[in-house]
Amino acid sequence: MRNDGEVTEFSEFAHACAPSLLRTAYLVAGDHQLAQDLLQEALVKTLLAWPRLHDRDNLEAYTRRIIVTTSISWRRRRSFHERPTEALPERPGTDPTQALVDHEAVIAALRALAPRQRAAIVLRYYQDLTEAQTAEAMGCSIGAVKSQVSVGLTRLRASLGPTFEAAGTTESEATA
Template identity: 35%
Template sequence: MKTSAEAEYRQYVADRWPRMLRTAYLLTGNHHDAEDLAQVALAKAYTGWERVQRAADPDAYVWRIMINANADRLRRLKVREWLTNRFPERQSADRADRIVDRSLLMEALGRLPARQRAVVVLRFLEDRSESEVAAVLGTGVGTVRSHTARALAGLRRDGAVLGLGPGRGRAAVVNR
């Protein structure tokens, strides 16, 4: 954008910001969402500032941008509802044991050295290959293998991890 056009845009924003913010607040009902909405509208106006300047009513053009941006925001937030004669709840198993397992696993991972923890997380929790982990960490595949072996040995020795049963789906990290 040319310097004079940029100066005009800056002046436009300075003059209109309080009014835009007030309108955005009335559209959203939330001060934080209003600031985001006004900023989105002004960012879009900046990218098409030459069109805004050529418009018969630049304020109306920018306000239309803001209203359309708000409609887009609401479309993304909209929760669809379906009327039905059945209840959506289904019986499900108690998942408290998974919370305990996750807590034990997080504590055990926290006791590993940072590099070994990173390798275990990338290899087994993000399901990446050894070469992908090596690329992410900037090391060789052999280093990833040795960190993996040491980390798994440490997890096996960890008393908390021994409580994770294979039938509960969490020991796969330890037994790989």
């Protein structure tokens, strides 16, 4: 990339999309430091590919896909292991402290999922992408997205218990 216009265009893209991409990276990785590393890696890969990227309307989706695939690749290489968590306490109303505990429990349960299941759930429910957009970001078919979401939600329900079932969607709603 030698053109000053391209450098400016990439910088504007990176500044505009970084917050959304960082949220995606955090939800996929489950760790703030790893999310920052993922975002940096994805932006470097996007920068290197910039001269070849002619469809400027889908740059965020392109970079999001890099985040997902890089996360999966890193997870395979680093031999991550599931970390067992303690049993979750009963949910006693709307205590703000409990909301934080619930948030941490969901994040821990997401971390325990297989990388592709986590990516599918994060993209579908946290990023609010359609199944087609999720499939594009993950580089797979819509059917694979539905399968990953279904299995991931089943594992989340098993991990989180009745708290998740009461507050979450049903599987038919999730895969419709």
